[in-house]
Amino acid sequence: MESPVKYFAHMDDFRQLGKVKHKLVDIIAITIAAVICGCEDWYEIEDSAILKRSMVKNLFRPTQ
DSSP states (O other): OOOHHHHHTTSOOOSOGGGOOSOHHHHHHHHHHHHHTTOOSHHHHHHHHHHTHHHHHHHTSOOO
C-alpha cells in the first residue's frame, strides 16, 4: 500500500504561486493526522499543527 503522503504528492496544485506558503501535500498530511486525532474543524487542525510543530516537520519528510 502506498503511503498517503506519496499518494497526495502527485496531485496538481492549482493555488496561485504568490499566495502559497506551505506545500499542498504537507497541508493534506497535517489535516489527515489532526482529524485522526479528533480535530473537528480548521481551527482545531491549526492548533494541533502548531502544538506539534517539531513532530510535524519531521513526520512527513520522505526517508532516504
